[in-house]
Amino acid sequence: MTTFIVTGATQGLGLATARALAADSRRRVVLAVRDLDRGRAAAAAIGSNVTALPLDLASLGDIERFIADWQGDLAGLVNNAGVQITDDTRLTCDGYEETCAVNHLGAVALTLGLLPRLVGGRVLFIGSGTHHPGNRMASLFGFRGARLTSVRAAARGDHDDAASIRQRGLDRYATSKFFNMVTAVELARRHPAEVTSFFALDPGLMPGTGLARTAPLAARLAWSSVLRWVAPLLPDTSTPTRSGATAAWIMTADAVEASSGAVFAHDGAHARRVWDRVFDPATGRLVVDESVALVQQRRGAR
């Protein structure tokens, strides 16, 4: 039986990805979740080949515990867990801005810690079209693309002083998704594909998930009602079920094997609207080196 971990799989894209992976009963799927009761309920609802384990990606100490406790080899890791905080600036127990910490630093720490278990396996990072400063669809929702290329600055919570709290949150989210995509491409450069392959997925706009939970009430209502009906008429939109099936395909299909470092769109094609900086080797080196240093810095401080 091959084993896959999906982080943040209590709802939305993570849950749909876990369901798609678990459709083949020869696979074991582990939901790595911060709310274990909800994780267990989700696992039970999917099937007997699914279990849940606790993991809070906002805590580098908890990630270390998860890695130390993990037994056995892995066929794949889906770094799905994510937050979009637009009502406040929050710091984690490690002192890092929470969007950067959960969406990016946690994914890096978990991936690098589990790498010895992922020989012959695949790692998927979930990006977003919001990373691209030239994405007109995303700009309709207020996104201005990634604002920083320094992970250190993002982890400190640096922001545009002139921006509203909501805008700062959108900028942080877009920046964290840029880091996710850059990291997938850079790790593919650093590791032979025969050992471990790395991919990114832009799942498209998926209205109705829990992602907009800190948005103003009107925006939340639109996110979970009107936008779901309008979405099929807009470009680059999807649903958790559709993008979850694509994520499971990336993790398992033979056709994907040779393309480590690829960025996929929700329909399984290579993503067309990716900012060229995602593929820039100098940016990749900077992002991954800084991220590793920040993860290690906290380890040293404990």
Ligand SMILES: NC(=O)c1ccc[n+]([C@@H]2O[C@H](COP(=O)([O-])OP(=O)(O)OC[C@H]3O[C@@H](n4cnc5c(N)ncnc54)[C@H](OP(=O)(O)O)[C@@H]3O)[C@@H](O)[C@H]2O)c1
């Ligand atoms: N929805 C979209 O339009 C869209 C578009 C592009 C990319 N994405 C990406 O897709 C991924 C999934 O988002 P979604 O839309 O499915 O949102 P969602 O429904 O809010 O799901 C996010 C998941 O992440 C989990 N999570 C949050 N913080 C965590 C932490 N500290 N530790 C562990 N798990 C944590 C949540 O757990 P709880 O249930 O406990 O809160 C939840 O299971 C994210 O990476 C997001 O950036 C989404």
